[in-house]
Amino acid sequence: MSLNAMRVKAETVQYQGINSVMPIATMNELTFAGWLAEFTAVRTAARDTAGEVTLVAAAAIEERQVDEKGTVRRCDIRFNSPRGRKLASGELKRPEVPEGRDVRSEALRADARRKALARGLPYYFTCNIAQVALYEVAATPSEEDQEVDFVELAPIKNSSEAPAYREKIREEWTRFLDRLENRLAAVERRRPSVTSADVVALRDGIFAISSEAAQRVMRRLAADPALIEEVRTEAAASFNFPATLNPALPSRFMEEVVQILRFGAFVVAQKLVLYRVLEDSGPRRTEPFTLDALTLSANSTDPQAIRAQLDSAFSLAIRRSGDFETAFLPEPFVDLLFTDPEGLVEARECWVGKAWSELLDAVSGASWLSISQNIVGLLYEVIVEERFRHQLGQFYTPEDVVDILITFGVRGPGDLVLDPATGGGSFLRSAYARKRALGASHERTLSDIWGCEITAFAAELSTVTLATSDTHEAAAYPRVLLKDFFELRPGLKTHLEIPGILGRLSIPEAFDAVVGNPPYISYRHLTNLDTIVNALAKDATLLLPKFSGKSDAYLWFIVHATSFLRQGGRLAFVVSSGMLFSDYGIPLIRFLGRHYRIRGVVDSIVERWFPEADTNTILLLLERENDTATREANEIRFVRLRRPLAQIMPSPGAADRRDAIESFLDDMLDGPIDVLDPRMQINRVAQGVDGGLTLTEADEGPDLLEEDE
Incomplete structure (x- = not known):
C-alpha cells in the first residue's frame, strides 16, 4: 500500500460512537459529520432490530485537510452498504462559512460531483447542517445532473445553533436516508436481467428433479461398477466433467451424482424450452404447424410413465416441424434420471411426477418469443455447482x-x-x-x-x-x-x-x-x-x-x-x-x-x-x-x-x-x-514498440480524487 493510500485509510473514520454532547467550540465539519454518521448508525441498528433489510448501512467520514489553525477542511461523508460497497457521497460545510451559505452553490456541488464520479456513484449530496440537497448524476456528458431531493434539517444560520436542534436534525436526516435508500434500491432494480426470475424457476426445477432421483441413482450405481464406468465416460465426453463416482467416499459420491443428474435434467429442460418455443412459433412460420399442449401427471410415482409422456411430445415436435432431431434426440444421463423405485419404501418416497410438473410449469410460465437473452445458455452454467464451475x-x-x-x-x-x-x-x-x-x-x-x-x-x-x-x-x-x-x-x-x-x-x-x-x-x-x-x-x-x-x-x-x-x-x-x-x-x-x-x-x-x-x-x-x-x-x-x-x-x-x-x-x-x-x-x-509497457501517458487533466482508494 502506498503512503498516500495509508494516509487516506488512516483518515477514513467509520462511526463507532461519538459523544452526543459536544462543546460549542468543537463545532466544525468533522463534528457534524460525526453526528450524521451516528444518526445513520442508529437508523441501521433500529432496522436490524426490526428485521428490516438496510441498504444504507453506515456513513464513513473522510477528513481531507487540516489548516494551520487545526480546522478541518473539505470534510465529506460516504454511505456504504452492509458489505462496504460505496453507494453515495456528499460534501459538508457549516452554514456560516462562505462555501456553506448556499447548499446549492456550484462550488460545493462541483466538489461533491467530482468525488461521486471518481467512485462511480449514481447520487451525491451537499449539506450545510441546515439543509441537504441530493443530486442524481447524469447518464451522459451532454445531460445535466438533476436535483432529486431537498430537506430542511434545522432553521439555523450558524453552527453554534445546531445543538438545540440535534433531535430534529436526526429525524430529518433519517427521513432523508429513507428516501435516498428508496432511490438506490430503484437503481439496483433499474434493469435486472430480464430472465432472472425465469432462470431461477428453471434452476430450482432442475435441482428438485436431481434431488428427487438422487437416492435411487446412488443405489443403482453402487450395485453396478460397469454402469459407474459408463457414466464416468459420458460425463467426461459430454460435459468435460471428471467424476470419480466412488461409493466408498459417500459425501463426494452424492455430490457428483447430484451434479450429473442436474446435467441430465438440463438436457430434458432444453427440450421442454424448445418445445414451448415451437408451440408458440409454429403457427407463425412459413410452413405452419401446431403442437399439442404438453401435460404431465403430477401425482405419478412412475418414472417410466413420465419419460414416455416426454418422449411422445418430443417425437411429435420432430414430426410436425420436420426438423430439430439434433435437439430432441440426445439423451445423456436421461436413463439415470428415470431410474425406477425398488421396493415399497422407494416407491412411497418417489415424487417424480410432481418434480417434472413443476419444471414444466416453470418453462410454460416464460414468454419465450419475447425474451432476447440466451436463457438456455445461462441456465446451463448456473446449474453447475460452484466448486465444479x-x-x-x-x-x-x-x-x-x-x-x-x-x-x-x-x-x-x-x-x-x-x-x-x-x-x-x-x-x-x-x-x-x-x-x-x-x-x-x-x-x-x-x-x-x-x-x-x-x-x-x-x-x-x-x-x-x-x-x-x-x-x-x-x-x-x-x-x-x-x-x-x-x-x-x-x-x-x-x-x-x-x-x-x-x-x-x-x-x-x-x-x-x-x-x-x-x-x-x-x-x-x-x-x-x-x-x-x-x-x-x-x-x-x-x-x-x-x-x-x-x-x-x-x-x-x-x-x-x-x-x-x-x-x-x-x-x-x-x-x-x-x-x-x-x-x-x-x-x-x-x-x-x-x-x-x-x-x-x-x-x-x-x-x-x-x-x-x-x-x-x-x-x-x-x-x-x-x-x-x-x-x-x-x-x-x-x-x-x-x-x-x-x-x-x-x-x-x-x-x-x-x-x-x-x-x-x-x-x-x-x-x-x-x-x-x-x-x-x-x-x-x-502503444510504441512494446505494446504500451512503457507507460507514457498523454495529459488528460487532473485526477478526480486526490487519494488512491
Whole structure:
C-alpha cells in the first residue's frame, strides 16, 4: 500500500460512537459529520432490530485537510452498504462559512460531483447542517445532473445553533436516508436481467428433479461398477466433467451424482424450452404447424410413465416441424434420471411426477418469443455447482458484455465470425442478431458464424442456440465444431457436411472477427498442453511469446486466435485482469504489440462481470495490424467504467440498443476525452514498440480524487 493510500485509510473514520454532547467550540465539519454518521448508525441498528433489510448501512467520514489553525477542511461523508460497497457521497460545510451559505452553490456541488464520479456513484449530496440537497448524476456528458431531493434539517444560520436542534436534525436526516435508500434500491432494480426470475424457476426445477432421483441413482450405481464406468465416460465426453463416482467416499459420491443428474435434467429442460418455443412459433412460420399442449401427471410415482409422456411430445415436435432431431434426440444421463423405485419404501418416497410438473410449469410460465437473452445458455452454467464451475472455468458472460464485444468485432453483414470456446452459445447468438440487424439473411448469417467447443453437450447446445435464434425462420445448419480449438487451423477440412453443399466444409482461411470468453483454467489443470504446443508450433507467421509455465489457458487462446484473423480483423475477448500486472502478462502484451493495434482495455470500478469467479476481468479490444509503423503510432485507450453497463445501455430487445452500443463504443475508442464523463474515465498510452509497457501517458487533466482508494 502506498503512503498516500495509508494516509487516506488512516483518515477514513467509520462511526463507532461519538459523544452526543459536544462543546460549542468543537463545532466544525468533522463534528457534524460525526453526528450524521451516528444518526445513520442508529437508523441501521433500529432496522436490524426490526428485521428490516438496510441498504444504507453506515456513513464513513473522510477528513481531507487540516489548516494551520487545526480546522478541518473539505470534510465529506460516504454511505456504504452492509458489505462496504460505496453507494453515495456528499460534501459538508457549516452554514456560516462562505462555501456553506448556499447548499446549492456550484462550488460545493462541483466538489461533491467530482468525488461521486471518481467512485462511480449514481447520487451525491451537499449539506450545510441546515439543509441537504441530493443530486442524481447524469447518464451522459451532454445531460445535466438533476436535483432529486431537498430537506430542511434545522432553521439555523450558524453552527453554534445546531445543538438545540440535534433531535430534529436526526429525524430529518433519517427521513432523508429513507428516501435516498428508496432511490438506490430503484437503481439496483433499474434493469435486472430480464430472465432472472425465469432462470431461477428453471434452476430450482432442475435441482428438485436431481434431488428427487438422487437416492435411487446412488443405489443403482453402487450395485453396478460397469454402469459407474459408463457414466464416468459420458460425463467426461459430454460435459468435460471428471467424476470419480466412488461409493466408498459417500459425501463426494452424492455430490457428483447430484451434479450429473442436474446435467441430465438440463438436457430434458432444453427440450421442454424448445418445445414451448415451437408451440408458440409454429403457427407463425412459413410452413405452419401446431403442437399439442404438453401435460404431465403430477401425482405419478412412475418414472417410466413420465419419460414416455416426454418422449411422445418430443417425437411429435420432430414430426410436425420436420426438423430439430439434433435437439430432441440426445439423451445423456436421461436413463439415470428415470431410474425406477425398488421396493415399497422407494416407491412411497418417489415424487417424480410432481418434480417434472413443476419444471414444466416453470418453462410454460416464460414468454419465450419475447425474451432476447440466451436463457438456455445461462441456465446451463448456473446449474453447475460452484466448486465444479471453478474447476471447469465455466462462467456465464453477461449479455451487455457479450453485445459490446460482438458490436466491436462484427462490423458488416458479410463478416466471418469465430468463437473458439462457445460454452452456452451466447456469443454465437449475439453475432447472429448483429449480422441480421446489419442486413444478412438467416441462412447466410448461419453460414458465416463458426463455433468451436471441446465439450460435447456444450457444442450441441450452441448448435441448438444458433438454429433457433429466429424461430420464425426455417431451420438451417450452424457451423459448430466438436473439437479442441488447438486442433483447428485456417483452411482445415472438417467433418461437417451441409445438404446442398458438395463435400465436407473447410474452415475459412481468415475471419473478420474472433470473439468470446476463453476458459480461465489454471495451467495446473490443463490437460491438452501437448495439443497447444503443437498448434502454436504451426503458427509460423507469428512472433510467439515466451510464456512462463504458469500461463493460464486464455493466453494461448489469444495467441492461436491471431492466426485466424485477416489484416484489419478484430479480436474481442473477456480475459483475466491478471494480464496487466502478472509476470506472464508481459510477454502477452509484447505479443499483442507486435500483431495488433490495441484499441481498448476496459474494466469497471462499479461491478464485477463474473462475481463468482476467482479473478477480475477486463475487455480486450484488438485490431489485427501488419504494419509496424501503424501499430507503434497507435494510442491504447484504458477505459474505466463508472456506471454498470445496465445503466449505460438500453435493455435487451429495446429498439435503440444497437445504436446506443455503437455510439458508446465510438465514445470509448475514438471520442474526445472528458474527465467529467459520468460513464467512464479514459487514459491514453502510446502503444510504441512494446505494446504500451512503457507507460507514457498523454495529459488528460487532473485526477478526480486526490487519494488512491
